[in-house]
Amino acid sequence: MLNLLWTGFFFIAFITALIKLVWFGDQHVFADIMQALFASAKSAFEISLGLTGVLALWLGVMRIGEQSGFIGLLTKGLMPLFARLMPDVPKDHPALGAIVMNIAANALGLDNAATPLGIKAMQALQTLNPKPDTATHAQILFLVINTAGVTLFPVTIFSYRAQLGATNPTDVFIPILIATYMSTLGGLLAVAAAQKINLFDKIILAYGGGFTLLVAGLIAYFARLPQAQMLEQSALLSNTILFSLVIAFIVGALYKGVNAYEAFVEGAKEGFQTAVGIIPYLVAMLVAIAVFRASGALDLLADAVRFCCRSLGVDDRFVDALPTALMKPFSGSGARAMMIDTMKAHGADSFAGRMASVVQGSTETTFYVLAVYFGAVGVKHIRHTATCGIIADIFGILAAIFVAYWFFG
Secondary structure (H helix, E strand, C coil): CCCHHHHHHHHHHHHHHHHHHHHCCCCCHHHHHHHHHHHHHHHHHHHHHHHHHHHHHHHHHHHHHCCCHHHHHHHHHHHHHHHCCCCCCCCCCCCHHHHHHHHHHCCCCCHHHHHHHHHHHHHHHHHCCCCEEECCCCHCCCCCCCHHHHCCCHHHHHHHHHHCCCCCCCCCHHHHHHHHHHHHHHHHHHHHHHHCCCCCHHHHHHHHHHHHHHHHHHHHHHHHHCHHHHHHHHHHHHHHHHHHHHHHHHHHHHCCCCHHHHHHHHHHHHHHHHHHHEEEEEEEHHHHHHHHCCCHHHHHHHHHHHHHHCCCCCCCCHHHHHHHHHHHHHHHHHHHHHHHHHHHHHHCCCHHHHHHHHHHHCCEEEHHHHHHHHHHCCEEEECCHHHHHHHHHHHHHHHHHHHHHHCCC
């Protein structure tokens, strides 16, 4: 899929540029494309290089949280909920522990830890599968929750926003929290309808009610504020929560006798390696998007959507962030590159830049998750997984657009 997207950018750019040259006499279009090609390659390297310190910082902090036992606490706290959502899985089965640890790792932004845990969870669920080539109810629910991408700590988005000059990189935290809640809710409702899960079970209601009250409380609090004050309060709350979480990690490490400094350094080394490792991928995607933009193809697509919006009397400012939303279900690296491109083109603190950040944090990459996790256990018949995952994506992306207008519009 990613190969088709990447090569498609180049072919569409070439055809568009050829039409502009032959039919409209634009003799500079290919020069513009080549200039964008080299400039974006240099820019991608500079972004990755500048990202090194920020990623080292956050992954160092997250390693303290990991070793201080926070994932273990989340695992214990969420175990009763998943035992009810997946009645086909025995209560003492190791799959439940792996599932909850994967969800907890995703929630805390520990992507490198989350994927191995997710594969381990799928393998454990596969031992209960009477038809090894067909997805079970529990596997489907687990993957849809993964594609919904519930995120409490979107480290990479904060890092990119900081690198691209955002005044307050974490001001999108509360909007992302609301959007990712909606995507998770949408996915859960879709799976519950397909699998006839009793969402009125007391334990499910208790957990769901608690999460819903938290998000409803945030919405109610910010709804009564003027927009300028709402943005200020959102930034204050975001920064307070995030730094309090850092302090909680350190306190937990001290309580458990963990060397917080060494844990931080260990995680920071991983952050450095991560920053270096993404350079080829970031160069590849930013170059393709730059060519697509320089040829005029991206502007043509955006203008067509804007025309439709204006014809219907709809505000069209969301169109600049739409490429991130359209890319998100198919490619995480592609969506990330689209987000970066939007922030570079319009500014990290622009409406489009902030909306693209919220969209990026609202859901996970549906088809990538399905390919990796189902591929790891040899499942070929995925049943209603993709449909429920796309429903979760739609919930999350629509919520991201709505929340971005609410907070930053």
